Amino acid sequence: xxxxxxxxxxxxxxxxxxxxxxxxxxxxxxxxxxxxxxxxxxxxxxxxxxxxxxxxxxxxxxxxxxxxxxxxxxxxxxxxxxxxxxxxxxxxxxxxxxxxxxxxxxxxxxxxxxxxxxxxxxxxxxxxxxxxxxxxxxxxxxxxxxxxxxxxxxxxxxxxxxxxxxxxxxxxxxxxxxxxxxxxxxxxxxxxxxxxxxxxxxxxxxxxxxxxxxxxxxxxxxxxxxxxxxxxxxxxxxxxxxxxxxxxxxxxxxxxxxxxxxxxxxxxxxxxxxxxxxxxxxxxxxxxxxxxxxxxxxxxxxxxxxxxxxxxxxxxxxxxxxxxxxxxxxxxxxxxxxxxxxxxxxxxxxxxxxxxxxxxxxxxxxxxxxxxxxxxxxxxxxxxxxxxxxxxxxxxxxxxxxxxxxxxxxxxxxxxxxxxxxxxxxxxxxxxxxxx
Amino acid sequence: xxxxxxxxxxxxxxxxxxxxxxxxxxxxxxxxxxxxxxxxxxxxxxxxxxxxxxxxxxxxxxxxxxxxxxxxxxxxxxxxxxxxxxxxxxxxxxxxxxxxxxxxxxxxxxxxxxxxxxxxxxxxxxxxxxxxxxxxxxxxxxxxxxxxxxxxxxxxxxxxxxxxx
Numbered sequence: 001x002x003x004x005x006x007x008x009x010x011x012x013x014x015x016x017x018x019x020x021x022x023x024x025x026x027x028x029x030x031x032x033x034x035x036x037x038x039x040x041x042x043x044x045x046x047x048x049x050x051x052x053x054x055x056x057x058x059x060x061x062x063x064x065x066x067x068x069x070x071x072x073x074x075x076x077x078x079x080x081x082x083x084x085x086x087x088x089x090x091x092x093x094x095x096x097x098x099x100x101x102x103x104x105x106x107x108x109x110x111x112x113x114x115x116x117x118x119x120x121x122x123x124x125x126x127x128x129x130x131x132x133x134x135x136x137x138x139x140x141x142x143x144x145x146x147x148x149x150x151x152x153x154x155x156x157x158x159x160x161x162x163x164x165x166x167x168x169x170x171x172x173x174x175x176x177x178x179x180x181x182x183x184x185x186x187x188x189x190x191x192x193x194x195x196x197x198x199x200x201x202x203x204x205x206x207x208x209x210x211x212x213x214x215x216x217x218x219x220x221x222x223x224x225x226x227x228x229x230x231x232x233x234x235x236x237x238x239x240x241x242x243x244x245x246x247x248x249x250x251x252x253x254x255x256x257x258x259x260x261x262x263x264x265x266x267x268x269x270x271x272x273x274x275x276x277x278x279x280x281x282x283x284x285x286x287x288x289x290x291x292x293x294x295x296x297x298x299x300x301x302x303x304x305x306x307x308x309x310x311x312x313x314x315x316x317x318x319x320x321x322x323x324x325x326x327x328x329x330x331x332x333x334x335x336x337x338x339x340x341x342x343x344x345x346x347x348x349x350x351x352x353x354x355x356x357x358x359x360x361x362x363x364x365x366x367x368x369x370x371x372x373x374x375x376x377x378x379x380x381x382x383x384x385x386x387x388x389x390x391x392x393x394x395x396x397x398x399x400x401x402x403x404x405x406x407x408x409x410x411x412x413x414x415x416x417x418x419x420x421x422x423x424x425x426x427x428x429x430x431x432x433x434x435x436x
Numbered sequence: 437x438x439x440x441x442x443x444x445x446x447x448x449x450x451x452x453x454x455x456x457x458x459x460x461x462x463x464x465x466x467x468x469x470x471x472x473x474x475x476x477x478x479x480x481x482x483x484x485x486x487x488x489x490x491x492x493x494x495x496x497x498x499x500x501x502x503x504x505x506x507x508x509x510x511x512x513x514x515x516x517x518x519x520x521x522x523x524x525x526x527x528x529x530x531x532x533x534x535x536x537x538x539x540x541x542x543x544x545x546x547x548x549x550x551x552x553x554x555x556x557x558x559x560x561x562x563x564x565x566x567x568x569x570x571x572x573x574x575x576x577x578x579x580x581x582x583x584x585x586x587x588x589x590x591x592x593x594x595x596x597x598x599x600x601x
Contacts, residue, residue, distance in 0.1 A: 054468065057467070057468045057473075058468050060467055060472070060473050061475045062473050062477070323461060323464065323468075324461070327457070327461050328457060328460065396452070
């Protein structure tokens with residue numbers, strides 16, 4: 001079977017069934033909301049356990065292993081404990097916003113997941129059901145819009161607590177979000193260049209046809225990954241919390257379930273960011289190296305297999321989040337700002353120009369995104385991948401040398417360094433104390 | 437630069453954040469995959485105490501089950517923390533025995549002098565560390581309690597065998 005025939009089959013499969021509409025559409029949407037919400041909540045609960053387990057293993061410990069077999073019921077115990085805890089309301093806090101803030105960070109974190117297609121559409125007697133709660137035509141813009149709402153919860157929490165640490169955490173968070181959203185958006189524009197559409201389901205469909213975007217957009221993927229870490233306030237960008245400097249940052253004054261809600265928001269942001277990375281760069285629910293599944297007509301087993309693969313890919317990114325958290329130390333505030341504005345933004349801008357030029361050049365050369373050299377090699381994809389690998393070598397090997405984040409940010413010239421050394425040398429050498 | 441700051445010579449030209457990060461991640465992954473963990477699963481798995489560990493006291497008894505103590509008064513005399521209370525008594529055969537023998541384990545500094553000074557090898561510090569009580573009063577061990585203890589006792593440092601071999 002030639003590739004063209006396979007693609008025709010894909011096209012055919014897309015058109016074969018009408019999407020579900022009318023009253024069944026409403027029912028299916030309600031069921032999807034309930035199922036996705038429940039699954040997301042359970043996932044988040046178990047992510048807290050995974051975080052603790054992974055941190056323990058990295059530090060050569062066992063981690064929680066007392067509640068239930070191998071500590072599997074630990075999230076239930078934690079949840080119960082958080083509900084039973086006393087709610088404290090600081091007398092100096094501004095009440096309405098103090099209560100509103102956890103809600104403001106909780107809700108955007110949950111509703112971002114609504115547009116992510118987590119499996120292949122499911123055929124039912126009533127029509128084809130999309131496996132995303134709402135397949136918005138502006139899905140990606142929706143995610144950018146809602147994700148930036150999350151910062152309000154943190155800033156309001158910081159301000160309304162009337163606590164200097166909380167306020168500093170909130171301020172840092174807003175500065176960080178503003179700085180990294182720019183490069184996040186710019187990095188994602190390169191995806192939109194290749195897919196030609198902002199709807200997430202069509203981004204996945206394009207990746208099934210042309211191959212995953214992670215390789216032809218390697219730098220974009222890397223920029224998006226870094227910005228996603230910054231957006232979700234995870235290490236090495238967890239300055240709003242910064243336990244060692246700010247107690248707990250913006251949620252210093254919170255207790256009980258309100259504190260828990262900030263945590264749920266953080267973890268659901270992580271899930272959404274991982275799912276988004278999967279969708280934009282790793283083919284969403286597409287199954288790697290097993291084209292029979294990708295090109296097969298819609299069927300319930302296809303939905304199931306693709307769901308499993310989506311979970312595996314998302315799980316990998318969640319693991320990466322934790323792995324990096326327990327490896328890297330936190331950036332200093334000036335390093336954070338300089339990485340955001342002096343490194344990420346210029347690279348993202350330059351990269352966008354290069355990618356746009358490359359896409360335009362390929363179009364002028366008459367190479368279609370779906371063209372395959374000799375019926376097999378995806379030539380469009382391969383050319384962009386080679387270009388990106390060259391750029392990656394330039395960025396990581398040449399640019400990164402002593403320029404990105406150096407241990408001491410202010411780079412010292414040779415003359416200044418000599419001066420500093422002379423100054424340090426002027427100190428009298430340590431002499432042994434009398435009587436030694 | 438008013439405060440003298442140590443200026444380290446760093447090869448700034450050669451440093452690379454990404455490469456350093458990957459190196460760090462390789463190290464953490466090695467530990468993640470390492471099945472050997474350092475945690476002691478405490479209630480199930482207990483630390484082997486040194487034979488010279490000095491913990492809460494134990495009074496040894498003779499073959500009749502009575503304490504070996506002859507109420508000579510050396511241990512309250514030598515105790516640097518002054519935590520031993522001894523009231524001597526004498527039976528009709530003229531044998532001295534303690535009427536009251538109490539050790540306040542909160543005041544005790546576990547120096548082990550009482551064991552070292554005891555001519556009858558009656559009072560000992562024990563190889564034991566699980567001492568929780570519901571009240572402070574519970575930490576004043578009386579003679580009954582001290583004789584009822586069963587944990588192994590400390591082998592004091594022997595000048596002839598300094599390494600305890």
